[in-house]
Amino acid sequence: xxxxxxxxxxxxxxxxxxxxxxxxxxxxxxxxxxxxxxxxxxxxxxxxxxxxxxxxxxxxxxxxxxxxxxxxxxxxxxxxxxxxxxxxxxxxxxxxxxxxxxxxxxxxxxxxxxxxxxxxxxxxxxxxxxxxxxxxxxxxxxxxxxxxxxxxxxxxxxxxxxxxxxxxxxxxxxxxxxxxxxxxxxxx
Amino acid sequence: xxxxxxxxxxxxxxxxxxxxxxxxxxxxxxxxxxxxxxxxxxxxxxxxxxxxxxxxxxxxxxxxxxxxxxxxxxxxxxxxxxxxxxxxxxxxxxxxxxxxxxxxxxxxxxxxxxxxxxxxxxxxxxxxxxxxxxxxxxxxxxxxxxxxxxxxxxxxxxxxxxxx
Numbered sequence: 001x002x003x004x005x006x007x008x009x010x011x012x013x014x015x016x017x018x019x020x021x022x023x024x025x026x027x028x029x030x031x032x033x034x035x036x037x038x039x040x041x042x043x044x045x046x047x048x049x050x051x052x053x054x055x056x057x058x059x060x061x062x063x064x065x066x067x068x069x070x071x072x073x074x075x076x077x078x079x080x081x082x083x084x085x086x087x088x089x090x091x092x093x094x095x096x097x098x099x100x101x102x103x104x105x106x107x108x109x110x111x112x113x114x115x116x117x118x119x120x121x122x123x124x125x126x127x128x129x130x131x132x133x134x135x136x137x138x139x140x141x142x143x144x145x146x147x148x149x150x151x152x153x154x155x156x157x158x159x160x161x162x163x164x165x166x167x168x169x170x171x172x173x174x175x176x177x178x179x180x181x182x183x184x185x186x187x188x
Numbered sequence: 189x190x191x192x193x194x195x196x197x198x199x200x201x202x203x204x205x206x207x208x209x210x211x212x213x214x215x216x217x218x219x220x221x222x223x224x225x226x227x228x229x230x231x232x233x234x235x236x237x238x239x240x241x242x243x244x245x246x247x248x249x250x251x252x253x254x255x256x257x258x259x260x261x262x263x264x265x266x267x268x269x270x271x272x273x274x275x276x277x278x279x280x281x282x283x284x285x286x287x288x289x290x291x292x293x294x295x296x297x298x299x300x301x302x303x304x305x306x307x308x309x310x311x312x313x314x315x316x317x318x319x320x321x322x323x324x325x326x327x328x329x330x331x332x333x334x335x336x337x338x339x340x341x342x343x344x345x346x347x348x349x350x351x352x
Contacts, residue, residue: 007289008312013203021224022199029232
């Protein structure tokens with residue numbers, strides 16, 4: 001058995017092999033380290049794109065429509081964070097004016113305040129035209145929250161609170177030239 | 189990932205061990221370089237905290253054996269070279285070995301793979317059967333059986349040399 005031990009003792013790694021291995025391993029380590037860093041950066045970028053994409057989609061998707069029926073109506077698209085993400089109107093002039101107000105991305109209460117302070121709306125009110133609000137939202141919590149905001153705005157402007165209407169009604173009103181989720185509220 | 193110094197120390201410490209395992213499994217000097225790089229690169233990239241030197245040594249044995257077997261699998265898939273030819277190609281690299289020991293080595297290398305490993309680990313590294321079973325992840329009784337059979341084969345081939 002000692003012969004087996006002595007025989008294996010004869011087998012030794014040469015210095016050349018050790019040096020070659022060391023230099024190869026070190027260079028591969030450096031390469032892997034760089035690749036690892038690159039892959040981490042790529043992963044971070046993908047995560048960032050995903051976060052921005054999903055976040056953007058979440059933010060920009062309207063979950064609720066607030067209609068300010070001023071004949072023609074102004075419709076505000078509101079996201080889940082109660083911020084205005086879109087403004088539209090059948091009347092080009094009103095649409096231009098509301099876009100000029102820069103209410104996009106503002107809280108819907110502030111947006112409604114600014115719209116109601118807008119001279120053209122004040123003129124409409126002065127001339128005895130009705131201004132009513134409509135809320136179309138599937139989420140009860142958000143609808144109640146926004147309804148409270150609208151009530152506050154109406155109080156400030158001495159207006160009556162509109163009452164909720166279901167979607168069927170709102171679409172009927174929309175067909176009549178009125179916005180989605182029409183409440184039937186009227187200015188005093 | 190380990191530092192260059194750690195890798196350098198490991199190469200210095202375990203190069204001979206890895207080389208012997210390569211020789212046992214591959215019988216080919218040319219592939220030894222590949223296995224060397226694979227084993228020490230695995231060591232460099234691993235983050236295992238070794239409990240002690242024997243744990244580290246066992247890790248190297250295990251990794252070197254697995255790497256050799258993986259290479260053999262690829263080797264047989266890509267090329268069809270007979271063992272005899274490989275042995276012939278390996279001989280020049282062992283020129284420095286005495287004739288007497290060369291004969292012993294050749295007898296050991298001609299044993300079936302499962303016997304070669306246990307013979308090396310038991311007679312050279314001094315591991316007991318339960319320790320070998322742990323390293324090779326095999327049943328202790330299998331190791332005892334393999335050792336007995338390997339001894340018998342060696343006795344048949346080496347004759348009197350085994351009794352020394």
